[in-house]
Amino acid sequence: MGREFLNIFDEWADSYDDAVYGKDDQYRKVFEHYDQILHTVANKTRGRTVEFGIGTGNLTFVLLKQGVDVIGVEPNDKMRHIAQNRFPELSILNGDFLTNSITGPIDTITSTYAFHHLTDGEKLQALKQYHPLLSEDGQIVFADTIFEDQSTFEKMIIGAKNEGYNDLAEDLQREYYTTIPKMATLFDQAGYSVSFERLNDFVWLIHAKRK
Numbered sequence: 001m002g003r004e005f006l007n008i009f010d011e012w013a014d015s016y017d018d019a020v021y022g023k024d025d026q027y028r029k030v031f032e033h034y035d036q037i038l039h040t041v042a043n044k045t046r047g048r049t050v051e052f053g054i055g056t057g058n059l060t061f062v063l064l065k066q067g068v069d070v071i072g073v074e075p076n077d078k079m080r081h082i083a084q085n086r087f088p089e090l091s092i093l094n095g096d097f098l099t100n101s102i103t104g105p106i107d108t109i110t111s112t113y114a115f116h117h118l119t120d121g122e123k124l125q126a127l128k129q130y131h132p133l134l135s136e137d138g139q140i141v142f143a144d145t146i147f148e149d150q151s152t153f154e155k156m157i158i159g160a161k162n163e164g165y166n167d168l169a170e171d172l173q174r175e176y177y178t179t180i181p182k183m184a185t186l187f188d189q190a191g192y193s194v195s196f197e198r199l200n201d202f203v204w205l206i207h208a209k210r211k
């Protein structure tokens with residue numbers, strides 16, 4: 001479940017790092033301040049940490065540099081091999097947000113640019129699944145594309161089309177991007193208090209603690 005977009009990363013794996021560092025016009029705004037976003041997430045991360053959807057390992061790199069005890073989880077074979085070659089010593093599991101062999105206690109669950117691969121129903125399921133695995137002061141620190149409300153979301157799709165960014169417009173309509181009010185409800189229903197902080201025009205920091 002939540003694995004329906006994995007084939008996109010078979011194609012994207014080799015050029016993914018070019019996109020995050022501004023070489024793909026369509027995604028320039030999505031990845032604006034990418035390194036700063038990774039550092040914002042890493043600076044909030046502490047203790048035994050699980051990172052989902054590590055991709056080529058860019059957040060992982062920052063976490064390891066900061067001495068964080070991290071376990072990576074990545075379902076796409078190509079992405080996982082890139083990351084494993086980059087960090088031969090690191091434990092990187094073949095799993096996803098919902099199906100994995102992670103056991104608690106975990107102090108931080110983190111992820112960047114990946115939680116939108118789950119439907120809102122699956123997001124709720126994942127958040128409920130993590131609750132008993134988190135230590136008493138455990139936390140979730142995500143950065144992902146999310147919109148203030150439905151009308152902002154629709155304007156971003158129209159904006160992408162007007163710019164001729166058809167891949168981006170298609171992506172925004174294909175994957176499971178959600179809105180802040182909906183995400184806040186999901187965290188509340190799963191037993192967390194949550195806060196949001198804007199990191200660029202598309203991406204917000206989502207920081208949650210067990211209630």
Ligand SMILES: C[S@@+](CC[C@H](N)C(=O)[O-])C[C@H]1O[C@@H](n2cnc3c(N)ncnc32)[C@H](O)[C@@H]1O
Pocket residue numbers: 001002003005006009020052053054055056057058059073074075076079095096097098111112113114117118
């Ligand atoms: C846009 S990339 C983000 C990579 C990296 N976290 C970053 O910030 O650059 C999304 C990653 O999420 C992974 N992914 C896709 N579906 C997933 C799922 N259901 N559970 C966990 N990871 C998933 C993809 O394989 C890909 O590596």
